[in-house]
Amino acid sequence: MNKNTLLFIGLLVSICSFSQEDAWVFFNNKPNAASYIANPLTMLSQRALDRREKQNIALDDKDVPVDINYYNQIKNATGITVLAKSKWLNALHIQGTESAITNLKSNYSFIKNIEFANKSIAVSAKTTTVAKQQQKFTETITEFNYGNAANQIKMLHGDFLHQQGFTGSGMQIAIIDAGFTNANTLAAFQRLRDNNQILGGYNFVNRSTNFYTGSSHGTHVLSDIGGYIDGQFVGTAPDASFYLFVSEDTSREVPLEESLWVEAAEKADSLGVDVINTSLGYTTFDNANYNYTYSDMDGKTTFISRGAEIGASRGMVLVNSVGNSGNSSWKYVGAPADAENVLAVGAVDASKTIANFSSYGPTVDGRVKPDVLAQGQAAYVIHYQYGTPATANGTSFSSPILAGVVACFWQAFPNKTHTEIVEAIKQSSDKYNTPDAHYGYGIPNFELAKQTLTISNSNNDFTNVVVYPNPATDTIHFKINEDQSNYQLKIFSLLGEQLLSTTNLSKNIAISHLSSGIYLVQIQHKNQHKNILLVKK
Structure with a gap:
């Protein structure tokens, strides 16, 4: 040498x-x-x-x-x-x-x-194969498509909530993102500004009060919840109030962004926010020594996911995009979407077909992810420069579309806990009984979710009747702790059509003639009644 x-x-x-x-x-x-x-x-x-x-x-x-x-x-x-x-x-x-x-x-x-952060220094370093660096944001915008946002709202039956007056009023949503360029000047946000619905914010990256800077990504995300152009575009929670936080530095990908996100979430909690939307995720970094691997996606390893779990335990609903790596070498959900109590949102197109870029699960410990889906392929946003509706691709947009409807739904049931709200959303989803790695529990139906919670509220004093099995195949049975002759059973479709009526609850009730789907079972006893949602396989 x-x-x-x-x-x-x-x-x-x-x-x-x-x-x-x-x-x-x-x-x-x-x-x-x-x-x-x-x-x-x-x-x-x-x-x-x-x-x-x-x-x-x-x-x-x-x-x-x-x-x-x-x-x-x-x-x-x-x-x-x-x-x-x-x-x-x-x-x-x-x-x-x-x-x-x-x-x-x-x-x-x-x-x-x-x-x-450097895994080669960390005491419990993991040695599985490192994934390829993914793009900061996967977002493409078609500037000349001036349609409206009807499909992305109606797919979730969010319009049903709006028609009943649940438009997010009184609810507070924090958006933690990369910047909100022009959100303070665009006409599409004039309604928010006039009604003082933007409550404040902070730029954690620059340590400044100027959050109307940086990337336009947060502007597009905000538009999916709170944007409004009469006759052209309506966000999913147009009457909600917002805090806008910048934690993402688009010029680089570094572990500090995780810590800044946790700071922002803590601030949101301290202010009393109800829902947090995050259209960000972390898997790999500019310095490959800091990269995560799939084995880290257990909801307990990354700093940001640990913070997100605590955030959920404070009583907020955390909604997070699942990631845009479905057709890349990474493929899987990122952090903090991997956290157990974060509502991770994947993307479908207008016809409810899974988007090929939508990241999928399960987590490394076998949990279902994504949790739910919303439109994220050719979803509508308000273009940050032109101020008009344009289409965009990414779970970055399925997440806020869903988050806005979550806020409207919680507005309808203000006394429910965050866990009850999230569970009702999952149970209303079209693949709840057959979740898979790409679709998770599927696309929520907030009309069904509202009916479910309304029914549960009406059954508080009538608990001595049990219907089983549920889900059922050909027959259902009843457990009643008294003389069954005093009870009457009716089965309705969700559209209100009566399909069956009987007073003989001592025998098995045949339901083989019913198509697969969800039905309302009503049990009547004297001046009381109990409603149960029955799933027919």
């Missing part, structure tokens, strides 16, 4: 030793937790507290800010830069050399553990 070779190796070692690494530092505790919990308005708004109380969700240490003394000590440590913080995960996102970061653990006893 010659001298020049030795010099080159020495230079390479030197560069590696001083290169900047990303890492998360997790703390052991929050010393002032009791004081904060005793004074909840120091950490959460009244609206956020009301949302918790309504759903019987207690405050806990995760709601308490990161300890300021811990923060300052890490910030002032030699060679360390603090880039973000998370109260939910009690962690800081930092940069520094490997040695500077590693030394923190021995220097500060309040540090629980450190996780490097």
Whole structure:
């Protein structure tokens, strides 16, 4: 080995030793937790507290800010830069050399553990094959198609909710995205501005209050929920109110974006937001050492998915695009859509056929993903430059289309918990009984979901009747804890047509003549009745 070779190796070692690494530092505790919990308005708004109380969700240490003394000590440590913080995960996102970061653990006893974004440094590094870098956004726009948004709303029966007066009024939606260029000037958002429906926002990337900058991606996403052009375009929740947060840096793909998303979600929670829409996902990065693999898509590994799970536990509905990698080498759902309690949305076209770009599941631990589907191929948005309707492709748009209807649906049932709302949506979907890796549970029917919850509300005092099996094939049976002769059974189609009536509930009831589908079973007893949705296979 010659001298020049030795010099080159020495230079390479030197560069590696001083290169900047990303890492998360997790703390052991929050010393002032009791004081904060005793004074909840120091950490959460009244609206956020009301949302918790309504759903019987207690405050806990995760709601308490990161300890300021811990923060300052890490910030002032030699060679360390603090880039973000998370109260939910009690962690800081930092940069520094490997040695500077590693030394923190021995220097500060309040540090629980450190996780490097670089998998070769991480203690529990995984060695499965790294996927190919995917594009930042998969979005194409046809600028000359000036149709309307009717199909994408009616596919979900969102128009049914609108007709009943549920248009998102009183509901708050946070959009966490890459920028909202021209949303403050386009006529399509004039209705939002005139009615003060844009409540505020923040640019976490630039640490500024200017969120009407950066990418136009968030503008298109916002239009699918809140855009309005009389006679041409209506978003799925036109009367909802919005917070607009920028967490995505379109110039690069770095782990910091995960931490900024968690900061934004924490802010949304503290403000009392009901629904969060995120048309973002993370799998691979500019630095391949930071890349995730399919084995990381378990909803528990990535920083952003861990944050999303906590966000859901605070009582919000988190809606997230499943990803646009269905026809790429990655194929699978990204983070945070892999999180168990995130409502992950795939894409179909106008005829309800799955879009080939729509990422699919299952998660590595075998859970169904996507959860549901909405139109994301040739979906309509408001073009950020021209201000007119245009078509766009991507699960980036199926997610907000769905999120807006979710807000309208929750408006109809304000006393239901976030879990009850999400479960009703899944159960209303057309493949609920036969989910698969591409379609998940399928396309929700919010008219059916509303009927289901309405029926469940009317049955609170009539619980002694059980119909089984459900789903059923040829016959159904009844369990009644008293004389069955006092009961009458009727079966209706969802359109209200009576298909069967009997007072003999002691025998099996044949339903083989009914086509596969969903029916309303009504049990009457004296002046009471109970309605049950029956699935016929």
